[in-house]
Amino acid sequence: MADADLLAGELRALAGKLKRRLREQADVGDLTPSQRSVLLRLEKDGPATASTLARMESMRPQSMGPIIAALESAGLVRGSPHPTDGRQTILSMTDACRTWLAEGRAARQDWLSRTITARLSPAEQQQLASAITLLRRLVDD
Template sequence: MSAEETQEDLRIAALAQGIRGVSGKLKRRLREQGGVGDLTPSQIAVLLRLEKDGPATTSELARAEAMRPQSMGTVIVALESAGLVHGAPDPTDGRKTLLSLTDACRQWASEGRAARQDWLARTIRARLSSQEQDQLATALTLLQRLVED
């Protein structure tokens, strides 16, 4: 391996580390703004899955999140206690319970997204010049290319 290749590898590794660090900090800051601080990552994952995929059983959620059904049961109990999910009999199999988001959860999620969006827009406007905002738009395009399937 040449010195040039080593320098390139080091530069790319530093970029990867920087992106990971910044994305983690951004995620934490957005979480603070959206009021999800009291939920565990597992609880957030379940809410997002129910929002995206629709009603599901505890077993289906456990499989989708690679968790034991008992562990998922604990997550579901906490979300039900918080009024974020509710269960109803499966119309095709009354022995099963389908879990779905409550209206209160949908409203809370919408308000949280709006708060995060508002904070980020205000922060971009306040801290970045017009030229830097253009650079950010370019960087966003590149980051989107990195995560495309």
């Protein structure tokens, strides 16, 4: 029987390495982890104010300002007036950002698919499918 602590450590390390390899496959430019996180938050939850984003990202509103400014200057985020509160701005992803995210995901998917096909036999690919089922049980609620 495998030791759960050893399995956990190996799985965590392997997941981190896979994440790094996938990140290498798509151009993330010079975005910081915080900037990437804000973009993914906007993609998942939709348009939001800077203060809402700061709260969702567990940071001070003052810290969100430079993140938003960098994303706006890169053409990834745009602001529009809040419909009921003229003091606030609603931030949303640009079409260019959506395209950039989709292209990045496609590049990562393509790399992983090609790597699985090139490095794993059909039997090993079936073992991987079984392992994915088990991994899904670990993370799904």
